[in-house]
Amino acid sequence: MSHSSQIKVRGFHLDIYQHVNNARYLEFLEEARWEYLEDTGDLEYFQSLGLAWVIVNININYRASATMGQTLDVTTALSKVSGKSAVFNQVITLAGTDTIVADADITFVLLNQKTGKPVKIEGEVLERMEGHLKAVGEEL
Amino acid sequence: MSHSSQIKVRGFHLDIYQHVNNARYLEFLEEARWEYLEDTGDLEYFQSLGLAWVIVNININYRASATMGQTLDVTTALSKVSGKSAVFNQVITLAGTDTIVADADITFVLLNQKTGKPVKIEGEVLERMEGHLKAVGEEL
Amino acid sequence: MSHSSQIKVRGFHLDIYQHVNNARYLEFLEEARWEYLEDTGDLEYFQSLGLAWVIVNININYRASATMGQTLDVTTALSKVSGKSAVFNQVITLAGTDTIVADADITFVLLNQKTGKPVKIEGEVLERMEGHLKAVGEEL
Amino acid sequence: MSHSSQIKVRGFHLDIYQHVNNARYLEFLEEARWEYLEDTGDLEYFQSLGLAWVIVNININYRASATMGQTLDVTTALSKVSGKSAVFNQVITLAGTDTIVADADITFVLLNQKTGKPVKIEGEVLERMEGHLKAVGEEL
Numbered sequence: 001m002s003h004s005s006q007i008k009v010r011g012f013h014l015d016i017y018q019h020v021n022n023a024r025y026l027e028f029l030e031e032a033r034w035e036y037l038e039d040t041g042d043l044e045y046f047q048s049l050g051l052a053w054v055i056v057n058i059n060i061n062y063r064a065s066a067t068m069g070q071t072l073d074v075t076t077a078l079s080k081v082s083g084k085s086a087v088f089n090q091v092i093t094l095a096g097t098d099t100i101v102a103d104a105d106i107t108f109v110l111l112n113q114k115t116g117k118p119v120k121i122e123g124e125v126l127e128r129m130e131g132h133l134k135a136v137g138e139e140l
Numbered sequence: 141m142s143h144s145s146q147i148k149v150r151g152f153h154l155d156i157y158q159h160v161n162n163a164r165y166l167e168f169l170e171e172a173r174w175e176y177l178e179d180t181g182d183l184e185y186f187q188s189l190g191l192a193w194v195i196v197n198i199n200i201n202y203r204a205s206a207t208m209g210q211t212l213d214v215t216t217a218l219s220k221v222s223g224k225s226a227v228f229n230q231v232i233t234l235a236g237t238d239t240i241v242a243d244a245d246i247t248f249v250l251l252n253q254k255t256g257k258p259v260k261i262e263g264e265v266l267e268r269m270e271g272h273l274k275a276v277g278e279e280l
Numbered sequence: 281m282s283h284s285s286q287i288k289v290r291g292f293h294l295d296i297y298q299h300v301n302n303a304r305y306l307e308f309l310e311e312a313r314w315e316y317l318e319d320t321g322d323l324e325y326f327q328s329l330g331l332a333w334v335i336v337n338i339n340i341n342y343r344a345s346a347t348m349g350q351t352l353d354v355t356t357a358l359s360k361v362s363g364k365s366a367v368f369n370q371v372i373t374l375a376g377t378d379t380i381v382a383d384a385d386i387t388f389v390l391l392n393q394k395t396g397k398p399v400k401i402e403g404e405v406l407e408r409m410e411g412h413l414k415a416v417g418e419e420l
Numbered sequence: 421m422s423h424s425s426q427i428k429v430r431g432f433h434l435d436i437y438q439h440v441n442n443a444r445y446l447e448f449l450e451e452a453r454w455e456y457l458e459d460t461g462d463l464e465y466f467q468s469l470g471l472a473w474v475i476v477n478i479n480i481n482y483r484a485s486a487t488m489g490q491t492l493d494v495t496t497a498l499s500k501v502s503g504k505s506a507v508f509n510q511v512i513t514l515a516g517t518d519t520i521v522a523d524a525d526i527t528f529v530l531l532n533q534k535t536g537k538p539v540k541i542e543g544e545v546l547e548r549m550e551g552h553l554k555a556v557g558e559e560l
Contacts, residue, residue, distance in 0.1 A: 011156035017151070022446055055482055195302055196342055199340075295434055
């Protein structure tokens with residue numbers, strides 16, 4: 001399962017180099033993950049369990065620059081789930097092309113909001129997340 | 141009483157026009173107000189009373205552009221207090237010059253954090269705030 | 281003529297008060313103005329004349345708070361044009377309600393990008409902008 | 421050689437979780453790198469050669485949360501230089517403690533600003549950068 005979002009680059013997204021600033025891309029990725037969590041029903045599901053998604057690592061490659069007026073596609077998919085953490089793979093392309101602007105792996109843990117501590121990913125939660133994993137060879 | 145902060149313009153503050161973006165100035169002003177609230181002891185004082193400062197209006201003039209590597213001075217002073225609201229006057233200049241980059245009036249009310257409703261500015265709170273008013277003719 | 285944009289409030293738009301931060305609203309307004317400029321063809325038109333829109337004043341009222349998951353409507357309309365400057369009126373409401381979250385007047389001048397100096401708004405440019413003025417009583 | 425910067429966490433740096441948002445950390449890191457480039461004279465040196473620093477990868481670990489009023493130390497050091505790219509290692513700690521809030525490796529290439537293409541890191545440039553490498557075991 002994967003989710004696709006779009007964003008149009010505006011003047012306030014750019015920096016001194018006239019390209020989208022590298023911090024701004026993290027906002028584009030966060031926006032896309034919120035959309036993913038809404039569309040899959042995960043936002044409601046995890047909130048009902050008192051679990052928050054907490055990011056522990058972001059590894060992002062900047063491959064091409066994007067500038068004013070361009071439209072970006074952001075695809076978001078769960079790519080890996082283990083007992084301790086899970087990984088979103090997100091890819092930003094220039095809309096309508098194969099040009100990858102950036103791609104990132106976002107690793108997170110699930111936090112019990114009452115205790116403030118990470119929980120093991122197991123049982124029903126694990127099953128649900130495994131059901132959302134991007135199938136091998138799935139087209140984004 | 142007035143407070144002076146400094147900020148250096150960086151590449152990520154700029155936008156498509158190579159100048160500091162107008163939204164970013166509001167962050168510079170907010171930073172300077174936090175420093176003011178700390179230095180005057182107001183942050184602690186109002187928190188101890190369960191009162192939050194809530195902005196109801198910002199009126200900002202953009203008078204000159206600022207760009208990469210320039211240092212900005214931000215002066216912050218309470219300029220007006222009434223029973224319902226109060227006003228911060230903030231002026232941003234190019235450091236070491238008289239060139240005004242932007243100036244703003246920030247109008248706020250005091251909110252009772254328990255009820256979520258604005259409170260009248262009176263008694264000891266009013267006195268304290270009046271004591272902080274910028275004196276007429278005071279050099280910033 | 282008026283233009284309507286929508287934005288959904290995300291976790292990264294909020295600040296310590298769990299409400300959309302006041303600087304972030306300026307980005308919402310800028311996004312809506314870019315959409316307006318594209319939809320009206322003004323972006324292309326003014327670029328072809330070598331003219332840039334430069335903001336000289338923003339006067340924004342914060343009337344209600346907005347938080348995570350809410351959808352905001354932003355309406356954008358030219359409300360005033362004179363020989364020296366023009367004004368956008370922008371109103372942000374909670375989608376599907378009459379609740380105004382914020383409203384703002386954005387005053388700008390037209391800058392000749394070669395000389396870096398403001399130009400008089402006159403002739404064909406003035407006519408075009410007057411044609412875009414919000415009609416009295418027009419529903420937003 | 422390593423450089424140390426400080427930043428105080430403000431209300432507008434936080435997000436829905438009342439912690440510094442993960443995109444905001446990239447701005448803290450960028451601010452610290454500009455300071456490093458100024459203090460070492462690298463900013464002037466590379467500009468004089470028409471070379472820009474372009475980030476190709478950011479790998480950041482979020483290890484502890486930071487919130488309102490805390491002061492953060494950011495240390496910045498060149499940790500690796502090769503013929504094709506170089507790496508900044510940056511570590512954010514809670515000031516006055518050993519608590520690491522985040523640490524990141526920032527990989528960049530040098531871009532010839534005229535051709536827009538990456539250049540080989542060699543000769544005098546390579547020597548200069550190697551001279552700036554953090555010594556093994558150097559205290560940050």
